[in-house]
Amino acid sequence: MILANYLVAGFVFCAGLYTVLTRRNLIKIVMGLSLMEGSTYLLFISMAYRAGSTAPVLVSPPAGRSAHDLVRGNVADPVLQNFCLTAIVIGVAVTAVFLAIVVRIAQHYRTLDADRIRELRG
Amino acid sequence: MTATDERGQPIRGEAVEAEPKHRIVVGLLLTAGTAVALGAALLDIPRANAHLSEVARYALQVSLPSWNLTEPVNEVVYGTRGFDTFGETFLLLAAVVSVVLLSRPREPRTGYFGEDVAGKREQSEVDPSEKPGADEREARSAESGEMDEDSPAAGRSGTQRPKTPDNERVGGRGPERAEAMAVVVRGGVRAATPVLAVAGCYLVAWGYSPGGGFPGGAVVLGVVLLVYSAFGRGRIARVIKPSVVETAEMAGAALIILTEALGLALKGSFTANWLPLTPPGTIRSGGVVQLFSAGELVEVGTGLIIAVFALLAMSHDWARDTSSGEEGDEGDEGGGREGGAKQ
Numbered sequence: 001m002i003l004a005n006y007l008v009a010g011f012v013f014c015a016g017l018y019t020v021l022t023r024r025n026l027i028k029i030v031m032g033l034s035l036m037e038g039s040t041y042l043l044f045i046s047m048a049y050r051a052g053s054t055a056p057v058l059v060s061p062p063a064g065r066s067a068h069d070l071v072r073g074n075v076a077d078p079v080l081q082n083f084c085l086t087a088i089v090i091g092v093a094v095t096a097v098f099l100a101i102v103v104r105i106a107q108h109y110r111t112l113d114a115d116r117i118r119e120l121r122g
Numbered sequence: 123m124t125a126t127d128e129r130g131q132p133i134r135g136e137a138v139e140a141e142p143k144h145r146i147v148v149g150l151l152l153t154a155g156t157a158v159a160l161g162a163a164l165l166d167i168p169r170a171n172a173h174l175s176e177v178a179r180y181a182l183q184v185s186l187p188s189w190n191l192t193e194p195v196n197e198v199v200y201g202t203r204g205f206d207t208f209g210e211t212f213l214l215l216a217a218v219v220s221v222v223l224l225s226r227p228r229e230p231r232t233g234y235f236g237e238d239v240a241g242k243r244e245q246s247e248v249d250p251s252e253k254p255g256a257d258e259r260e261a262r263s264a265e266s267g268e269m270d271e272d273s274p275a276a277g278r279s280g281t282q283r284p285k286t287p288d289n290e291r292v293g294g295r296g297p298e299r300a301e302a303m304a305v306v307v308r309g310g311v312r313a314a315t316p317v318l319a320v321a322g323c324y325l326v327a328w329g330y331s332p333g334g335g336f337p338g339g340a341v342v343l344g345v346v347l348l349v350y351s352a353f354g355r356g357r358i359a360r361v362i363k364p365s366v367v368e369t370a371e372m373a374g375a376a377l378i379i380l381t382e383a384l385g386l387a388l389k390g391s392f393t394a395n396w397l398p399l400t401p402p403g404t405i406r407s408g409g410v411v412q413l414f415s416a417g418e419l420v421e422v423g424t425g426l427i428i429a430v431f432a433l434l435a436m437s438h439d440w441a442r443d444t445s446s447g448e449e450g451d452e453g454d455e456g457g458g459r460e461g462g463a464k465q
Binding site: 002003006007009010011013014017018021022023024025043047049050051056057058059075077078079080081082085086088089090092093094096097099100101103104113114115 | 141142143144145146148149150152153156157160161164165167168169170171172174175177178181182185186191192193194195197198199203206207210213214217218220221224225332333336402403422425426429430432433436
């Protein structure tokens with residue numbers, strides 16, 4: 001039942017979105033964004049799954065299969081695995097930038113509360 | 123009767139912060155709307171018995187004949203969808219540059235740590251009247267105690283940190299002050315890091331890991347962080363410094379641009395293979411895929427190192443705490459104006 005994976009990915013995304021919308025602590029907002037990123041990894045990997053398939057590796061296929069069978073399609077989707085790799089790297093980069101900004105905000109305003117950093121402070 | 127701990131202090135329950143939230147109703151409504159839309163979409167996307175997409179089948183078909191690669195994911199990452207990866211590489215580079223820009227202080231530097239010491243003169247010119255409060259003095263002295271190897275006052279402060287905690291009593295109450303961790307951790311890291319480093323580079327070199335340079339770069343960061351946490355910063359300071367790591371990062375980016383641009387110049391299309399192919403399962407079997415992957419290893423490894431160490435070393439530049447009273451605040455600004463008028 002790969003559908004369960006899809007729905008869990010949707011739930012994790014919504015949990016992250018709710019965190020971002022309602023929390024005031026900036027660290028928790030960044031954690032919510034990380035949750036949303038994580039849900040896309042789960043979705044990509046679940047979408048790459050094919051029933052009864054094997055890994056997309058063209059060397060020493062499982063018993064009863066030949067490399068030719070693999071080429072004709074009974075493997076997990078390599079393109080979606082590529083998307084997942086891409087998403088992980090982007091996720092790390094975005095989280096690093098957010099955390100650097102959060103540290104600077106904390107140093108400048110001396111608070112992590114998103115509602116208290118609206119006033120201008122020179 | 124309340125429970126007490128061994129020193130007779132009453133045991134308090136764990137501190138629970140009444141966490142402030144805002145816009146709960148709007149947040150719930152928006153989340154519910156998104157959940158409905160996402161749920162409807164997720165119910166409708168292809169499931170486990172769908173056919174592979176065109177791109178995936180194309181990648182599987184050309185992987186062995188055109189690239190001599192037994193790893194189709196690598197073929198997709200660096201071949202069929204190489205342009206996507208190319209853009210992503212420079213997105214990572216842009217993020218690293220942002221982190222460096224956000225985290226660096228205002229003066230020339232030689233290492234990731236101890237930048238406040240290097241910038242002391244410039245800082246005093248910019249903020250001549252800034253006088254730290256008691257809390258801030260305490261925090262800064264604690265911080266400079268940790269940083270004392272770099273400061274010129276290290277010799278006379280007399281707070282030499284022990285190299286290793288091996289001679290300290292086990293289970294002492296004070297904070298650990300040693301640079302390195304205990305002998306068990308050091309032994310474990312000594313055993314693990316060579317295996318990790320060789321395995322990471324092997325997977326990239328022979329093209330057996332999906333994504334090649336991306337997981338390889340993460341392994342490089344892991345090795346550096348293991349050595350840093352087990353042996354302290356003195357052990358990595360000669361290699362992990364901005365002049366070396368940032369140069370390597372730029373060299374990796376240049377290698378990737380060169381690899382892809384030469385495909386355009388020699389073969390007429392970006393990401394085209396212009397290198398001779400060797401039989402599958404050898405180092406050069408993927409042609410430019412392997413070159414791209416090696417460039418990505420350098421780029422991702424050094425990029426993550428820069429981002430992590432920039433964040434680790436970001437500990438200075440706190441604004442004055444003005445919440446204690448308005449008098450202090452006004453005096454502050456007056457002092458600032460005076461300082462400005464003098465210049």
